[in-house]
Amino acid sequence: MRWGGRRAIPLLLAAATLLPIAALGWLSARILQQDRAIERQRRVEDLKLTAGRLALQVEGRLAGIEDQLAKGRGIRFTAEGLSPGILYQPETIQAAQVPAALFQEAEAAEFQRRDFFGAARRYRRVAESPNPAIRAEALVRLGRILRRQNDRAGALRVYAELQQLGSVSVGGQPVGMIARQVRYRLSETPGERDAFRQALYSGATKMDRATFEFYRDMLRDWGGPAPPASEVARTEAAIALWSRWKAGDLPAHGREFTGHTGVRTLTLWTSGPDGHPTARLATVPELETMLGPLGESQGLEISFADGPQKEGTIVMTPGETRLPFFLRVSARGGRLAASAFGSGRTVLIAGLAFTFALMLAAAYGLYRATTREMALVQQQADFVSAVSHEFRTPLTSMRHLTDLLVSNKVPGEERKAQYYELLAHESERLHRMVESLLSFGRMQAGSSAWRLETADAKELVLSVAEEFRRAPRSNGRDIVCEIQDNLPPIRGDREALSRALSNLIENAGKYSEPDAPIRVSASRAGDSVHISVEDRGAGIPRNDQKKLFERFVRGDEARLAGVRGIGVGLALVKSVAEAHGGSVRLESEPGRGSTFTLVIPCHES
Amino acid sequence: MSRILMSRILIVEDDPAIAIALEDDLRLEGYAVEVVHDGEAASKRARETPFDLVLLDLMLPKKDGFEVCRELRRSIFQCKDEPETGQGGKGQAAG
Numbered sequence: 247m248r249w250g251g252r253r254a255i256p257l258l259l260a261a262a263t264l265l266p267i268a269a270l271g272w273l274s275a276r277i278l279q280q281d282r283a284i285e286r287q288r289r290v291e292d293l294k295l296t297a298g299r300l301a302l303q304v305e306g307r308l309a310g311i312e313d314q315l316a317k318g319r320g321i322r323f324t325a326e327g328l329s330p331g332i333l334y335q336p337e338t339i340q341a342a343q344v345p346a347a348l349f350q351e352a353e354a355a356e357f358q359r360r361d362f363f364g365a366a367r368r369y370r371r372v373a374e375s376p377n378p379a380i381r382a383e384a385l386v387r388l389g390r391i392l393r394r395q396n397d398r399a400g401a402l403r404v405y406a407e408l409q410q411l412g413s414v415s416v417g418g419q420p421v422g423m424i425a426r427q428v429r430y431r432l433s434e435t436p437g438e439r440d441a442f443r444q445a446l447y448s449g450a451t452k453m454d455r456a457t458f459e460f461y462r463d464m465l466r467d468w469g470g471p472a473p474p475a476s477e478v479a480r481t482e483a484a485i486a487l488w489s490r491w492k493a494g495d496l497p498a499h500g501r502e503f504t505g506h507t508g509v510r511t512l513t514l515w516t517s518g519p520d521g522h523p524t525a526r527l528a529t530v531p532e533l534e535t536m537l538g539p540l541g542e543s544q545g546l547e548i549s550f551a552d553g554p555q556k557e558g559t560i561v562m563t564p565g566e567t568r569l570p571f572f573l574r575v576s577a578r579g580g581r582l583a584a585s586a587f588g589s590g591r592t593v594l595i596a597g598l599a600f601t602f603a604l605m606l607a608a609a610y611g612l613y614r615a616t617t618r619e620m621a622l623v624q625q626q627a628d629f630v631s632a633v634s635h636e637f638r639t640p641l642t643s644m645r646h647l648t649d650l651l652v653s654n655k656v657p658g659e660e661r662k663a664q665y666y667e668l669l670a671h672e673s674e675r676l677h678r679m680v681e682s683l684l685s686f687g688r689m690q691a692g693s694s695a696w697r698l699e700t701a702d703a704k705e706l707v708l709s710v711a712e713e714f715r716r717a718p719r720s721n722g723r724d725i726v727c728e729i730q731d732n733l734p735p736i737r738g739d740r741e742a743l744s745r746a747l748s749n750l751i752e753n754a755g756k757y758s759e760p761d762a763p764i765r766v767s768a769s770r771a772g773d774s775v776h777i778s779v780e781d782r783g784a785g786i787p788r789n790d791q792k793k794l795f796e797r798f799v800r801g802d803e804a805r806l807a808g809v810r811g812i813g814v815g816l817a818l819v820k821s822v823a824e825a826h827g828g829s830v831r832l833e834s835e836p837g838r839g840s841t842f843t844l845v846i847p848c849h850e851s
Numbered sequence: 852m853s854r855i856l857m858s859r860i861l862i863v864e865d866d867p868a869i870a871i872a873l874e875d876d877l878r879l880e881g882y883a884v885e886v887v888h889d890g891e892a893a894s895k896r897a898r899e900t901p902f903d904l905v906l907l908d909l910m911l912p913k914k915d916g917f918e919v920c921r922e923l924r925r926s927i928f929q930c931k932d933e934p935e936t937g938q939g940g941k942g943q944a945a946g
Binding site for chain 2: 643646661
């Protein structure tokens with residue numbers, strides 16, 4: 247029962263520790279989980295908030311564009327078509343009517359008389375007209391003659407002049423484009439081709455769709471690029487809007503996000519007081535360049551892509567934002583204001599780990615304390631039982647012997663003398679035990695009870711040895727004393743030191759054969775005096791050596807060998823030595839014997 | 852002295868005071884008493900001579916009481932089962 251209960255204690259302790267640890271672990275897992283959920287929630291809220299702000303800014307940007315539109319800055323709609331800024335016009339552009347009579351004379355000189363100089367002179371004169379259409383017609387013809395005359399420099403000058411007239415058309419073609427095309431043909435440099443492409447795709451020159459496609463194909467033949475899809479989409483969106491306006495079903499102002507030729511385009515328009523709308527068109531790539539930096543400044547990414555969005559994207563509908571498009575916003579790099587929460591979690595984890603460590607340490611400490619306490623309780627129980635047994639034995643035999651003496655049944659005087667001797671021996675044994683217990687009590691009370699005085703080690707050893715020799719318990723055993731000359735004086739409690747030494751000698755007697763001699767030696771070693779007691783007994787097993795000096799502990803061998811004792815002798819020796827600032831040493835080999843050495847510091851005088 | 856049949860008792864006790872008191876007491880009661888002081892002597896004596904009673908202390912020098920008891924019991928069973936103890940008689944009771 248007792249042992250079962252004891253074994254159960256570590257298990258109970260483990261359970262009592264593991265249960266709260268498990269509970270704490272579960273709780274902390276829950277807390278961390280919740281913390282993470284809250285953090286995610288907060289991030290989403292944060293993102294929503296920022297996204298809402300961003301939507302307002304985008305709205306502000308659009309309103310700003312509309313203000314510009316109201317001032318007429320943008321693509322203006324007129325009955326004929328649209329102001330420059332798009333690739334081509336919705337309607338066919340009619341050639342300007344130039345009176346043919348103006349060139350009659352010059353053309354006659356050019357074609358019939360082959361008088362190129364005369365013709366050129368005449369064309370030059372007509373080209374001085376203030377009417378750009380007439381000038382353009384004249385310059386085109388002049389350029390043609392100069393080229394025929396192989397006057398390259400002169401022709402280039404004329405075409406440069408012609409280029410200035412820009413959108414004026416000759417035979418439905420803008421003269422700007424005619425001039426650039428010829429300049430490339432004359433020079434065939436990449437620079438001229440780029441200038442041609444630039445003029446064609448910038449939308450600066452007004453031309454109809456057929457003309458645009460004609461030049462576009464020409465550029466392609468020269469190895470130039472196709473027009474940007476975004477510009478085509480813009481143009482198509484503008485034309486669609488213009489057609490609705492022409493048909494009369496376009497509101498005075500509006501915002502639209504529509505798809506043309508596969509590219510979605512944002513269209514804003516506002517009509518002026520004259521009823522002519524001004525529009526601004528932006529395709530998705532343009533919108534991205536326009537609004538991207540706005541989002542970037544707040545750590546956001548704006549997307550106009552349809553379809554599945556990456557995780558953590560906030561989608562705001564036109565209903566929410568009053569914008570014509572869905573605004574899809576996500577945190578740049580997927581993170582947003584995570585730092586504050588991160589450090590909070592670190593603190594939490596650190597705290598939990600610390601608590602775990604603390605609990606484990608406390609449990610371990612508790613376990614150690616409990617086992618130590620239990621061992622002490624066991625030792626005390628052993629002590630009480632040993633003490634009572636040790637007291638009872640001499641008392642019983644004394645009673646028995648005195649009973650026999652009193653009843654006068656002892657045969658013969660010699661036997662009686664034996665009885666008296668035994669009685670003396672037993673009472674001496676009782677006396678020693680009581681003394682031992684009293685010293686033990688004094689030892690327990692602490693060092694204040696010691697009476698320190700200068701003592702001579704030699705005299706001490708000799709007197710203790712003599713006392714032992716004379717005592718009946720020695721059984722005539724021999725004690726060999728080896729004492730160094732000129733031993734320094736020591737400082738100590740004579741009585742306590744005598745008792746300690748006599749305990750050691752008694753032990754040596756108890757644990758060795760009656761005929762084996764006991765050797766007591768005293769010598770100086772450094773600042774101390776060593777007093778050793780050596781026996782030729784059974785020796786002490788290594789694992790017993792350390793705990794031998796503890797209270798109430800008796801060696802296993804001693805117990806089995808039936809040697810009597812209560813387990814306080816060596817504890818007393820140790821405590822005496824330590825009270826004198828010294829120590830006890832033990833050298834022992836099982837089967838060979840043991841040597842106990844009292845180390846007592848010299849007295850400095 | 853009053854007893855016709857003297858029972859033999861072996862006292863095994865290492866404490867001289869207890870041993871002497873027991874010895875005298877039992878002798879006064881009329882038993883033939885013998886005293887030994889350690890386990891080895893006890894088992895030697897008990898094997899040499901049959902005793903009616905062995906008073907055996909447990910904690911003894913050289914060999915403890917349990918050991919002595921075990922040895923004595925074993926030797927008794929040997930006498931019972933094995934005839935080659937020198938007596939030759941079958942089923943001779945040993946104790």
